[in-house]
Amino acid sequence: MPTLEDLKGYAERATGLRRPGKRKATDFAQARKPQTVRFKDDGLIPNHPRWSLVIYRRAVNLDERYDPAAEIEDLFEANGWGDTWRNGIYDYVHYHSQIHEVLGIARGKGRVRFGGKKGRIFTLKAGDFAILPAGTGHQCLGADDDFLVIGAYPPTGTYDECKTVEDRPRALKTIPKVPVPRKDPVYGTGGPLSKIWRKVK
Template structure:
């Protein structure tokens, strides 16, 4: 059950008209786990107050969660994710900047999506955490990709551990959802390293600078 001590990588996904995304960065722990079995992932992450939501295979439909952050524990395979871009968004914004980011993760990685990031995936073995207002989906997968989704414990928002938004609302509705996403608290514990882990400080610092 050993956890490798690794420095986190961070990157931001800017908002689009149909994907709220986040002022908080996506946090990535590369090669943090040697044992990526479902049992080990659940033991390591649930002890830090992030609870199992399900065990799934590749999900290629862009979506985001407006009421929770999300941690992915990748059981097998590999994945490339499309983050932060709705099917309704143009490839570039009015200033010529690319909408969304493509993100590759592989065996032993962990990454965290903050609330409000839209995503989709292509697959490899890893553990990931998203702030879920960042839209996300798999673009392509390899190696019989499977993952476990985990969400911070605490009071349920709207009666559910997580909701699903398909990133197809009007810009006005997306703006309303962004306000809801911004009200979701930062977890007390890093899903991998627990109290005092990098995630909490990184996200609090980002909010202070926003």
């Protein structure tokens, strides 16, 4: 059943109201130094064998003229990341074994643990982005009532959700095969992501 945020998103797409559009959305990205963290396989959550979680803090100017959710959606779509959704982050540990994911915070703040139970906790706030290579465990530990996340995926890969030890054998085979995205979801062509992920062998 669609949520209120989903209905709002449908209405904004139909009317164009409070949306900057893909062309203008890229103007709101602000250059930030990426924070990177690598996680080891913890026995349940594989994480990625080579690539790190990438976090950009306050990487977008959330302009008051636009819905922050729509602004982030348009930014992701301008950079070729699609299948956007509006929601929170699940409160149980899970990962995707066949696709990378980006999480953009539109409102509020939340405490999110990446890397599985032995991973690391980050507080993510409006304007922050986390780019998760396939296999990266993630779980929301607590959040403001208005915490709103926009998620998206690169054009190559298939969405799946893994959370049990039975998912591991297949995941260990598929995770390393997911290719580096052609564009950074926040900064597009020439953004830091491809350099960060390519330089690690």
